[in-house]
Amino acid sequence: MSPVFSHGDLRLYLLNLLDEGPRHGYDIMQALADRTGGTYTPSAGTIYPRLAKLEEEGLVSKSIDGRKTVYAITEAGHAEVVARAGELEGIEAGLTDSVRLIADEVRGSVREAMKSLRADLAAAGRTERESAPRPAPEDDPRVHSREQVQRADAAVNEFRARVRSDVRTHVARGGELAASVVDELVGELDRVARDITRALRS
Incomplete structure (x- = not known):
């Protein structure tokens, strides 16, 4: 089966999702499934380690809201999203092609x-x-x-x-x-x- 995200693209796409607003982990996984037309439903074991890495890099922060951990983009993360806007357009185009191929x-x-x-x-x-x-x-x-x-x-x-x-x-x-x-x-x-x-x- 054709891969949905190329190497490194998921990291940038996670930043892009958080640039739209804070999200908890399940919301991020659901958003990825929705954006890819159901062709990609990542597991917690895929998403949370990447979020932790982004937090270590200072691109994402997290806070506790009741029983949920909410992730938000930092100024540094937003700056990376802006700087790599062209790459994000390519990722979006690639997602469209991947969904078509899988279908x-x-x-x-x-x-x-x-x-x-x-x-x-x-x-x-x-x-x-x-x-x-x-x-x-x-x-x-x-x-x-x-x-x-x-x-x-x-x-x-x-x-x-x-x-x-x-x-x-x-x-x-x-x-x-x-x-x-x-x-x-x-x-x-x-x-x-x-x-x-x-x-x-x-």
């Missing part, structure tokens, strides 16, 4: 999963037709149909579990799940359902 990766994964599902269903259908023994006259076709229903259920459940796992893992790792990706998934599923309905009626 493309998710859409590609969904398309590949749908292709794989259609190929698996087609292969299973061919194998079944080629290998299924001719039923004896005394065989009950309803028993055979119930077995195929179970196979279809298993295939659908396996696909659901695989896509659900891939999507949840992607989002849990800070990835964005764009509405267009879900729309594409819904559209592909609808097309597969129509194909199956036509096959059943033929």
